[in-house]
Amino acid sequence: MTRRGRLAAALLAAACVSLAAAGPASAADSPKSKLQALEPGAPPPWTPGYQPLDKDEKGLWMEADEAERTVKASNFVVHDEALNAYIRSVLCRTVGDDRCHAARIYVIRTPFMNASMAPNGMMQVWTGLLLRVRDEAQLAAVLGHEFGHFEHRDTLRQFRDLKSKTGAMAWLSFLPYGVGLIAQFAVIGGAFEYSRDMERDADIEGLRFMTRGGYSPRAAPTVWTQFRAEQDATAVARQQKSRKDKNGGFFATHPNSAERVQYLTHAAQGIPNPPTRFGETEYRAAMANWWAPLIDDQVKLNDFGGTEFLLSSLARDNWTAELLYARGELYRSRGAPGDFDKAAGFYRQALDQGSTLPELRRGLGLALIRAGHPEDGRKALKDYLAMKPDAVDAKMMAMLAGGE
Amino acid sequence: MKKTRLAAIAAAALVAAPVAAANWAVMAPNQPAAVAGSTMTVTPRTPWNRATHKIGPKAEAWTQDGFTLNELDFMAGIGPGEALVKERNKKDKPLPKFSATMTPPDIVQMFEATDRILLNTSLFEIDKVEPAKLGSRDGFRFEYHYVVQDDEVRRKGEARAAVVGGKLYMINYSAPAIHYYDTGIDEVRAIMDGARL
Numbered sequence: 029m030t031r032r033g034r035l036a037a038a039l040l041a042a043a044c045v046s047l048a049a050a051g052p053a054s055a056a057d058s059p060k061s062k063l064q065a066l067e068p069g070a071p072p073p074w075t076p077g078y079q080p081l082d083k084d085e086k087g088l089w090m091e092a093d094e095a096e097r098t099v100k101a102s103n104f105v106v107h108d109e110a111l112n113a114y115i116r117s118v119l120c121r122t123v124g125d126d127r128c129h130a131a132r133i134y135v136i137r138t139p140f141m142n143a144s145m146a147p148n149g150m151m152q153v154w155t156g157l158l159l160r161v162r163d164e165a166q167l168a169a170v171l172g173h174e175f176g177h178f179e180h181r182d183t184l185r186q187f188r189d190l191k192s193k194t195g196a197m198a199w200l201s202f203l204p205y206g207v208g209l210i211a212q213f214a215v216i217g218g219a220f221e222y223s224r225d226m227e228r229d230a231d232i233e234g235l236r237f238m239t240r241g242g243y244s245p246r247a248a249p250t251v252w253t254q255f256r257a258e259q260d261a262t263a264v265a266r267q268q269k270s271r272k273d274k275n276g277g278f279f280a281t282h283p284n285s286a287e288r289v290q291y292l293t294h295a296a297q298g299i300p301n302p303p304t305r306f307g308e309t310e311y312r313a314a315m316a317n318w319w320a321p322l323i324d325d326q327v328k329l330n331d332f333g334g335t336e337f338l339l340s341s342l343a344r345d346n347w348t349a350e351l352l353y354a355r356g357e358l359y360r361s362r363g364a365p366g367d368f369d370k371a372a373g374f375y376r377q378a379l380d381q382g383s384t385l386p387e388l389r390r391g392l393g394l395a396l397i398r399a400g401h402p403e404d405g406r407k408a409l410k411d412y413l414a415m416k417p418d419a420v421d422a423k424m425m426a427m428l429a430g431g432e
Numbered sequence: 433m434k435k436t437r438l439a440a441i442a443a444a445a446l447v448a449a450p451v452a453a454a455n456w457a458v459m460a461p462n463q464p465a466a467v468a469g470s471t472m473t474v475t476p477r478t479p480w481n482r483a484t485h486k487i488g489p490k491a492e493a494w495t496q497d498g499f500t501l502n503e504l505d506f507m508a509g510i511g512p513g514e515a516l517v518k519e520r521n522k523k524d525k526p527l528p529k530f531s532a533t534m535t536p537p538d539i540v541q542m543f544e545a546t547d548r549i550l551l552n553t554s555l556f557e558i559d560k561v562e563p564a565k566l567g568s569r570d571g572f573r574f575e576y577h578y579v580v581q582d583d584e585v586r587r588k589g590e591a592r593a594a595v596v597g598g599k600l601y602m603i604n605y606s607a608p609a610i611h612y613y614d615t616g617i618d619e620v621r622a623i624m625d626g627a628r629l
Contacts, residue, residue, distance in 0.1 A: 103555055103586070104578045137554045138581070155554070268523065325554040328545045331530050361541060363531060390537075398533055423562035424536055424572060 072179055073147065074130035083186050084191070092148035099134050099150065106135040106155065114314040115153055115167070122168040122241040123175045131175065139325040141255065145174040147183045158315060159322045159338065160254065164307025165247030168238040176233030182226045189223075231288060235295055242303045247298035252285045252292070258337045265333025321390070323354045332362050349383030353391065360395045368399035386415040390425065397428070406430050451547040455484040459494060464628070470508030472601055472629040479621050480504065488517035492608060500585075502607040502616050503623045509629070510600040525549050532569050536572040537561060539593060539600065547578065555579040569594040569625035577609065588613040594625040601629050 071078060080086040091092030099105065105430035106112070112135060120128035132153045140156040151174060159200055177183070202422045222230070231248070239245045256272040263270035296302065319342070326335050335358050343351045356374035359367040373391040378385070409429035413422060459480040461463050464473045468490050480494040484554060486492045487505065494504040507516050515527035528542045540561050548556050549552040564573035571594025579586055589606035605620040607613040 099583070102581075104581060105583055122626050138552070139554055205490065266523075271524075327550075330526055330545050332547060361528070361538075361545070363534075363538075394535060394537055397535060398538070420559055421537055421540075421561035427563050428535060428537075 038184045059397065073149070073177065073181055074126075074127040076129070078130075080147075084188060085181075088183055088187060089148045092150060095146065096132070096148065098135075099152070102136070106137050108135070108317070111135060111151065111314065111318065115171075116244065116252060118164055118167050119151075119171045119175070120171045121300035122237045122243065123430040124237075124240070127175065127179070130178070130207035137325075139322070139329055143170050143174050145178040145218030147181060149178070151175075155318070157321050157323070158318065159326060160258070160343065161251060162254070162308065162311070164311045165238060165243035165305060166251045168241060168243045169234050169248035169251055172241075173230045174234075176230035177222060177226065179233065180226070182230070182231065186226065187221055195382065198229065208281070228291065231292055232295055235292060235299075239299055239302060242305050244304050244306055244333050245292075245299050245302050246297060247306060248293050249292035251287045252289045253307065256285050256289070258334050261337035265336070266332075294373040320350055320354075323351075326355075327354055327358050330357065331363075339423075347377065347389070349378035349381045349385065352378035352381075353383070353385060353388055356388075356391045356395065360391055360398075362400070368395045372399060372401075373396040384415070386412050386419070390419075390421075393425075457484055458482075467506035468508040469509065470506075470601075470629075472508040473628050474506070474603070474623045475622055486518075488515070490514070491517045496584040496616065500583075500608075501612050502622060503605070504623070505602075505604040507600065507602045507604070510602075512598065516543065516600075516602070517550070518605060530600050532595065534595075535542070535584075536563075536593070539595075539602075540572075540574050542576075543591065543602075543604075544576070551578070551580045551611055553578060553580050564592055566592045566594040566603065566624060567629055569601075569629060570598070571595070571601075573624075586610070590617065592627075592629070596629060603627060 067081065070081060080089045080233050112133060115133055116128065116131075119131060119133065122128075129397075130149045131145065132149055133151045133153060135158075136154050137155050138156060139159070140154055141160050142154045143152060145151045147249065151171075153171075157170060158167075161170065231313045235245050235248050238248065259272040261274075262268075274287060323339070324343075326338060329335065336355070339351055339355050339358065347355070352374045356371040356378070359371035359374065367426050372392055372395040375388045375395065377394070378388050389408045393405045393408035393412060396402070396408060399405075406429045409425050411427060412418070413425055416422070417427065433509045446611075459476055459482050461476055461478050466473050470490065475489075476494075476540075476580070478496070480496055481492050482492060482494050483499075488507065489578075490504060490509050491501065491505060491507040493499065494506075496502050510516060510530045511530050513529050515529055517527070519525075519527050520547045520575055528545045530539070530542065534542070544556055544558060556576065558574060558576050560575040562573060563570070565571060571592060573590065573592045575588070575589045575590045577586065588609045589604060591602055591604035593600060593602040595601075603620075605616065607616055
């Protein structure tokens with residue numbers, strides 16, 4: 029640990045990134061830690077020209093500004109203008125034009141499912157989230173949730189609560205908004221949390237926002253039912269118990285995902301004349317150029333069950349050549365008995381659809397060689413080389429194909 | 433926490449057990465040294481530092497200026513069903529395993545997945561794969577580049593590998609693309625050329 033130090037690491041456990049299903053415990057769960065209300069009459073933080081009101085908030089903003097400078101320069105920021113504009117349009121539709129200008133959105137290339145919004149307006153949307161939401165309404169639910177934390181100034185409230193317990197020491201690096209947090213997030217396996225009450229409030233606020241923006245509130249609980257199903261799929265393939273209900277011990281601040289599904293479903297059902305827009309077609313169109321690289325990121329995580337689940341939910345009943353290719357790569361990289369034949373089958377189905385992706389031949393060749401059909405495999409590799417003579421692995425493939 | 437490649441594992445160990453992990457052994461120049469508890473020997477031209485904390489049951493890491501500036505990994509005698517390096521989180525982040533029937537591209541793919549998982553990065557690309565020798569053994573070499581979160585330094589890497597008797601032997605070098613990679617690569621290639629196994 030370099031920059032943040034040991035105390036900061038401990039505080040991280042109770043801080044902010046907020047979407048993940050399970051997270052470390054914070055004292056905020058205990059009855060004695062009722063969070064302070066904010067100053068009555070304080071303007072909402074999205075008010076144009078809003079400035080932090082006191083030294084606590086100023087300190088948090090300073091830290092968030094510093095984190096944002098790092099994020100802005102990060103190699104992991106996705107600069108695709110169309111994608112950024114699309115996400116912004118969904119946010120604006122969700123929270124309204126008067127509010128959304130306060131957010132500066134950064135799309136971060138990382139395969140885990142998360143989003144966050146810092147008190148200064150920096151919003152991070154991770155590509156692992158974009159791979160997992162199925163439509164615009166689900167994205168709206170998450171963006172609305174994060175904006176809810178921002179609007180309620182939850183970081184400040186949480187910070188004051190912590191400070192009252194830990195004293196001035198808490199000033200040391202509180203905010204976990206750097207890109208580097210991703211590493212720690214992944215290591216710990218959870219996220220850094222607001223209190224349960226804040227999470228529930230933000231969920232309900234998100235539901236309110238999305239409904240007002242014209243999105244079906246039914247999409248909100250679906251985000252969580254999907255995530256639970258993915259966790260089940262991961263566990264089954266790894267022959268483990270599912271982590272979906274893991275919500276105790278060190279990882280305990282979020283309402284667990286089952287609880288979230290329950291109260292979000294209940295709240296959604298209570299909305300009279302709810303809008304019906306899901307925006308699945310629009311979402312798929314906006315993501316068109318990104319499926320392949322994001323699926324590739326996922327395939328390389330060595331999570332067979334979760335990835336197979338994601339591919340199947342992306343496909344529904346329509347396995348495109350792109351998805352078949354990814355499925356072939358997934359089976360080929362697992363390499364369990366029968367996987368190479370299955371992989372070859374997926375590549376062939378994609379070729380039958382008329383796809384000209386050279387990598388289909390590459391995958392097919394490698395799968396066939398390992399499935400015990402070296403002749404057919406070599407032929408497929410020769411086809412690959414003919415289509416892509418300058419491939420980075422051309423010389424290696426030429427040797428495998430029979431040496432030229 | 434600054435991390436490079438496989439030394440990320442050693443770094444994790446440093447946090448947990450700083451005293452135990454902070455030991456180094458100097459690898460003297462022009463002296464053949466057996467690596468990773470195997471029969472593979474290499475002969476450096478200049479002094480290197482071997483971290484006494486191994487990065488895997490059959491893997492060790494060397495550096496000259498610290499792992500953030502150059503890292504030379506030896507993975508030797510990896511058998512079927514074994515990962516390249518120690519699995520720190522078998523349950524949630526299992527690493528891909530070697531199989532004796534893997535083709536060179538499969539091994540490169542396993543290496544890439546291992547690094548992506550260990551380093552939590554999606555910015556990792558293979559730049560070249562081609563036949564080459566590891567010492568006198570037929571094998572292959574590959575080049576790659578990557579960035580690690582919270583570090584943001586663009587790094588390059590080059591590895592040489594061969595499967596001998598159904599076991600995998602690999603030497604891997606990585607360093608920042610600016611200055612350090614170029615400074616070290618000639619000696620590293622000589623080490624790879626001169627490996628005996």
